[in-house]
Amino acid sequence: MCVSCGEMHPKKELLRMVKTPEGTIELDLTGKKNGRGAYICKSLACFERLPRAGKRIEKAFGCKLPEELSARLREEFERVRQEESAAAAKGAEPFGDG
Numbered sequence: 592m593c594v595s596c597g598e599m600h601p602k603k604e605l606l607r608m609v610k611t612p613e614g615t616i617e618l619d620l621t622g623k624k625n626g627r628g629a630y631i632c633k634s635l636a637c638f639e640r641l642p643r644a645g646k647r648i649e650k651a652f653g654c655k656l657p658e659e660l661s662a663r664l665r666e667e668f669e670r671v672r673q674e675e676s677a678a679a680a681k682g683a684e685p686f687g688d689g
């Protein structure tokens with residue numbers, strides 16, 4: 592379930608976020624980091640509404656999500672998405688010169 596919109600989605604359509612021992616929350620791109628995790632849609636809209644997902648966030652992480660942290664998660668997500676589309680574009684090239 593997405594912690595932001597609360598809808599059920601297949602896991603491959605969700606991104607894992609994890610609360611580190613230091614108490615910050617970050618994207619877990621490998622899905623293997625230790626810590627309390629929560630899932631969110633791979634959708635910018637869901638990152639944008641994270642600050643309003645108060646109760647679900649508290650349930651998932653046992654704490655509130657500070658606004659600057661949700662802004663940082665959103666930036667990280669945008670970066671990851673750009674990298675993914677860059678990688679996809681690269682993979683689509685019929686001939687590499689490497």
Ligand SMILES: [Zn+2]
Nearest residue numbers: 593596632637
């Ligand atoms: Zn969602």
